[in-house]
Amino acid sequence: MTPHQIDLVQSSFAKISPLGDDAGRIFYGRLFNIAPDVRRLFRGDLEAQAGKLIQMLGVIVTDLKDLDALLPAARALATRHVDYGVEPSHYNAVGEALIWTLADAIGPEFDEEAETAWRAAYGMLADEMMAAAYNGGMVA
Numbered sequence: 001m002t003p004h005q006i007d008l009v010q011s012s013f014a015k016i017s018p019l020g021d022d023a024g025r026i027f028y029g030r031l032f033n034i035a036p037d038v039r040r041l042f043r044g045d046l047e048a049q050a051g052k053l054i055q056m057l058g059v060i061v062t063d064l065k066d067l068d069a070l071l072p073a074a075r076a077l078a079t080r081h082v083d084y085g086v087e088p089s090h091y092n093a094v095g096e097a098l099i100w101t102l103a104d105a106i107g108p109e110f111d112e113e114a115e116t117a118w119r120a121a122y123g124m125l126a127d128e129m130m131a132a133a134y135n136g137g138m139v140a
Ligand code: HEM
Pocket: 038, 041, 042, 043, 044, 045, 049, 052, 053, 056, 057, 060, 077, 080, 081, 084, 086, 087, 090, 091, 092, 094, 125, 126
């Protein structure tokens, strides 16, 4: 990712974070629409989960400039996700639901350049998480 892309990700996240749980609700609505089979994995309170997701995304977005801090936390998060029943194919659905949420919440200001930056950020993170969780800790 270029420094400019990191700026774009951070500035677009700043537009959705004030929406808090509402952004989380949009996200889960979309996720369960495109991947109905993952609904059964969420056993806890979805309201609380929506808040946690946005909070965790905030940490990730802040730490994009400090990958030494971000990657160990992301790998540990991915390992916990194996216990939640998450499979590699689910990462794509979550990425698409995330992009959709950003576009829905931000509107036309979420332009092609911002979308490309988010795809780069989520793709990098998902690759690291999947490598840690499903390839015995080796980055593919
Ligand atoms: C960047 C990617 C992701 C982030 C930042 C994220 C964030 C979180 C956080 C913060 C939690 C709370 C528990 C914990 O910290 O261990 C959680 C739980 C969970 N996540 Fe994720 N997650 C991501 C990807 C995914 C994917 C791809 C799936 C697949 C559907 C998923 C499904 C779940 C489930 C099922 C739980 C447990 C919910 C429950 O107990 O009801 N997550 N996630």
